[in-house]
Amino acid sequence: MKRILLVLFVLSSFWSIAQTKVSGVVVDETGEPVAFANVLFKNSSQGTITNDNGVFYMESDETYTTLIISFIGYDKLELPLPTKVNYNLKAVLMESSEQLDEVVVYVGKQSKKNNPAIDILKKIWAKKRENGVSKFKQYQYDKYEKVEFDLNTIDSALIKSRLFRGMEFVFEDLDTSRITGKTYLPIFLNETFSKVYGDNKLAETKEDILGNKNSGFSNNQALIAFVKDLYSDYNIYNNYLKFFDKSFTSPLSKTGVDTYNYVLSDSAYIDNKWCYNIIYYPRRKNELTFKGDFWVNDTTFAIKKINLEVTRSANINWVKDIYIEQEFEVLNDSVFLLKRDYMLSDFSFSKKEKARGVYGKRTTVYNNYMFDIPKPREFYKVDANQFDPSVFEKEDSFWSDNRLEPLNKDEKGIYQLLDTLRTVPKFKSMYNIASILGSGYVEIDKWNVDIGSVFNVFGYNEAEGMRLRMGARTYFGQNDPWRLEGYLAYGFGDHKFKHGFSAKWLVDKKNRIIISGGNRRDIGQLGISLTATSDVLGRNQATSSVLTVGSNNRLSNINLSAFNMEIEPITNLKFGVGSSLRTLSSALPDLFSLDYVDPESPTGISSEIKQFEISTQIIYTPGRRTIGYGVERRNINDDYSTLFLNYSQGLEGFLESDFNYRKVQFSYSQPWQLGWGRLLSSVELGKTFGEVPLGLLNVIPGNQTFFSVYNSFANLDFYEFVTDTYATVHLEHNFNGRLFSRIPFMRKWNLREIVGIRGAWGDLSDENIALSSPTNVPLIAPTNKIYYEYSVGVGNIFRILRIDFNFRGNYLENPDARAFGVTGSFGFSF
Structure with a gap:
């Protein structure tokens, strides 16, 4: 966008520096335009094809005096060019009186049989x-x-x-x-x-x-x-x-x-x-x-x-x-x-x-x-x-x-x-507007600072009410070896300030060794992704959507500190190691509980989780291309696959951490360019070894917003399924209008068809159910049968809007289960 x-x-x-320029229209004897007619300068191989309306334009560095215009089923026409520049010519093709032996059909669709052009193509x-x-x-x-x-x-x-x-x-x-x-x-x-x-x-x-x-x-x-x-x-x-x-x-x-x-x-x-x-x-x-x-x-x-x-x-x-x-x-x-x-x-x-x-x-x-x-x-x-x-x-x-x-x-x-x-003030203003729309940041060159992102300023959720957020980052150039970035937010409902701050440093450019760290204290929606993130500047639609489906009251207070190091010794193969310390508690304790059994607590129950975790990651992105050589690079293609492997270890007792566990996660995503459009596919697998409470379990990603979010389940509520072992698959195919284009009255609308299917299987041990028994969240996993959804959508409505109709395939007996839902998205896309 x-x-x-x-x-x-x-x-x-x-x-x-052309010597010959010519434009015009090619029509038949009745005055109807001849689309796809061949137009050549005589005695050359320089030519063009008329457009849908029979219009053509071309030019050459050489001087030519004659055009050759031809189309199958019509006599070849030689059109003189009296001057070097000839615009608005009109060429009339006469229907051919002689049939061509090589081609069976002479206008419109050509035969696939006995066609010498197709023999050459083979x-x-x-x-x-x-x-x-x-x-x-x-x-x-x-x-x-x-x-x-x-x-x-x-x-x-x-x-x-x-x-x-x-x-x-x-x-x-x-x-x-x-x-x-x-x-x-x-x-x-x-x-x-x-x-x-x-x-x-x-x-x-x-x-x-x-x-x-x-x-x-x-x-x-x-x-x-x-x-x-x-x-x-x-x-x-x-x-x-x-x-x-x-x-x-x-x-x-x-x-x-x-x-x-x-x-x-x-x-x-x-x-x-x-x-x-x-x-x-x-x-x-x-x-x-x-x-x-x-x-x-x-x-x-x-x-x-x-x-x-x-x-x-x-x-x-x-x-x-x-x-x-x-x-x-x-x-x-x-x-x-x-x-x-x-x-x-x-x-x-x-x-x-x-x-x-x-x-x-x-x-x-x-x-x-x-x-x-x-x-x-x-x-x-x-x-x-x-x-x-x-x-x-x-x-x-x-x-x-x-x-x-x-x-x-x-x-x-x-x-x-x-x-x-660049010395003209008006041009500077126009350029700055374009830059803000493109990057989302307002550049203040004299301070080497960018203000933004302007797209993240306003939000709303049930814990904070209306929310305003303002951020900034250092920016000396696109290849900065280090970057500082942060934000400050305020909720008008809870009357609290929130913040996030991060620092990144490219230590070694050859092997792309990057050290990063930061802290975030904010409201967040856990369970929107199966892979836990250590992003200290996180923001998601679940906490910023103005409208939601049902009651989105399962929000958490998050205090996250993280330190990470990554290295990319081989192009597109990245290794990472990191640590994080997070404190989690419910942002709406009267409506949503993260309580768990704690024998050391005076009441036998604790409502806050404090957890230190170390993790190692391998990320392989074959075929990815990037630009820049600073601490932050940009991807310049989106047709590469991504393989992700993560191992995490929770350390009980260290920095007053509460739990000891091991977690293994793997994901693979791949876009496919097919003859009938573009297919997105992804698979995620994971398992947690050890006993952990609800706040540290894997939640099958639900979606209670009206936005279509890939890799989430549109008809699941947040925390509807909770697992310690899981497998999910997502498939979404965009036909790019190839079906609608075959329906005559729909062709001019340029709509695009999208179909999707997604499924999840998971399990939850009896020990983890017992540990989190004080919570008011139902602890259900899709164990006996795979949960699935399917969707059909229409994209490119007015060139900016997409609407998806989502259907729940099973587990309709769950409390408040949503059998059907409509989501959408908007934006500028080709």
């Missing part, structure tokens, strides 16, 4: 593992990447608007996008040069970043994180390509024949290689698909050139256009290697043609390929020296030597433009 808010508010080119599938760097044992190459943001659809009304009053100088030079034909203003540029190494035998890769430079925002953690997260790497040969948290079907996918229409359009020499040209376009609307064409070699069946454009009807929010170009070079007359990758995204509130927005553009150039130079496995296990500040402080001579594609005059001007803009 924060990333999308940021890009929609940040004022953001590829400044063209050969691409067979050869895809024999092309590119996968053909060699080892490989390495240079990689240069530039990412740019531009404000687009500039017109006189915008230039004269109050928004830009005092900043009119930024519009002195404007140009037109070669993809969309819109005017734009560049506002941000980030450059990175790196060396990439890989070993196919060891299945290892490594990227050493040697230089990074951006136009004026190097200290803003939110914007830099968004830039890195915006464009993830992809491989066009994969079955599915992930962009903006969505899984698009690749036109080279083995499932493509069920998703796309394919037409063999042309053949020609490209760089002395005979290639076929295949046009593709989607069979149905509203699915996550592309349209475009590709050129494929006739012997290796490797892709030489490809362009992909997301169809305007695709079920994706806030993105009006996505356009991709990839070019490959030939090595030794057989192997095709990626040479250049270009991607443009048009972010906008609306998909209307004239809607203003922000371009996000990435250009990646690859060079100096070298092969079969083996390196030891240890080489790939050791991270590059990313914390070396010199990476971000390279001289101009470094960039002159290592830019694999030079900046043109106007791209160089972005750096000067931003230096000037």
Whole structure:
């Protein structure tokens, strides 16, 4: 949500030196637009595909005098270009009088049988593992990447608007996008040069970043994180390509024949290689698909050139256009290697043609390929020296030597433009608003402090009534080696102040040894997670929701002090050891009891638990990618799995601790990008050895809020099931609109279907039941049969709302059991 808010508010080119520019519309004899028609400059392989409305735009650095326009079932049209710039052309295609032998159906859906394009596609599938760097044992190459943001659809009304009053100088030079034909203003540029190494035998890769430079925002953690997260790497040969948290079907996918229409359009020499040209376009609307064409070699069946454009009807929010170009070079007359990758995204509130927005553009150039130079496995296990500040402080001579594609005059001007803009007070204000929305913090540079998070200020619960919270943290830069953070809260119902404070220190950067500690004294909801947390700055919806289901009176007073140390000697493999001392008591003792049998108490019963615990953890996150090298890093992908193993030991008597026990916990979570959407899966297991009271047992996570919370049970009340041995599983699949898109009257709504099922099994020993017998909480575990729930949901309602309908599968005889419930969530998502 924060990333999308940021890009929609940040004022953001590829400044063209094109010699030929052309735009227009292609229609048939009746005046109806011809979607997905092929438009080429004559005697070239440069072309495009018309959109759903038959509209096209393209440009070239070369001078051309004729367009070739074609579509299956129509006669090919040659359209003269009288000048270098020709806008608003109208091309009328005439229905063909000659049938083509190769294709059975000539308009609309293409046949899957006797289609030469599909025969070629099958050969691409067979050869895809024999092309590119996968053909060699080892490989390495240079990689240069530039990412740019531009404000687009500039017109006189915008230039004269109050928004830009005092900043009119930024519009002195404007140009037109070669993809969309819109005017734009560049506002941000980030450059990175790196060396990439890989070993196919060891299945290892490594990227050493040697230089990074951006136009004026190097200290803003939110914007830099968004830039890195915006464009993830992809491989066009994969079955599915992930962009903006969505899984698009690749036109080279083995499932493509069920998703796309394919037409063999042309053949020609490209760089002395005979290639076929295949046009593709989607069979149905509203699915996550592309349209475009590709050129494929006739012997290796490797892709030489490809362009992909997301169809305007695709079920994706806030993105009006996505356009991709990839070019490959030939090595030794057989192997095709990626040479250049270009991607443009048009972010906008609306998909209307004239809607203003922000371009996000990435250009990646690859060079100096070298092969079969083996390196030891240890080489790939050791991270590059990313914390070396010199990476971000390279001289101009470094960039002159290592830019694999030079900046043109106007791209160089972005750096000067931003230096000037940063001196304009109005721009500073606009930038600060975008930064707050993106990070949640108000930056006070002169104090090196951030105030926030602004999203945590207000809350409500039955123990405190209305609650206000204000926090702050130190911030010198995104790679700070240490950080202090804290908050102060006040409950207007109990008239008490609460606080939390933490400190973190990155002791060793190479092995990422981090020491942390702090204290929290606050109201909390135990049992919202099976894995106990030592987070001293914790906050959850259970204590801050304005509305709840039923009576949420099972809250606790928590006084937690923690000290932890972690080390990450190998990327994504983290070891931790820590200790904590917590004191627990009921925040509403008349309604909720944590009482337990205590022979040493004068009454035989105690209401407060004091417990010291030491723990060791192993966390493995294969495939996770991060940015930054300070004490806090940011994840830039969410498609990695997480394996978690924890062993805890309670020490009776130490620091007046009450209980002695051992606890083992394991969890595994994995997202799956599937052809029919995205599946989230997680499994948790745990067992406690020894006798402990209710406050230290494992509670199956309930949810009495109206929010949909993954890894909780929507129809369980807090403390409805209590265990010392447990196993849970959660499955949630988002079809991303692939079902609704097949229902004609629902297509335009762009709704998304979500289904889920979750289950829990647990046990509770007689000894632990007896120990906690004084409490007024029913001590029930789902032992005899697995508790389960299932849900169906509709997402993307008005592009911001999701509603889930939750059904309880069993244990309906429990007191006040909720058989049905509705939860929801809202936010900005692609």
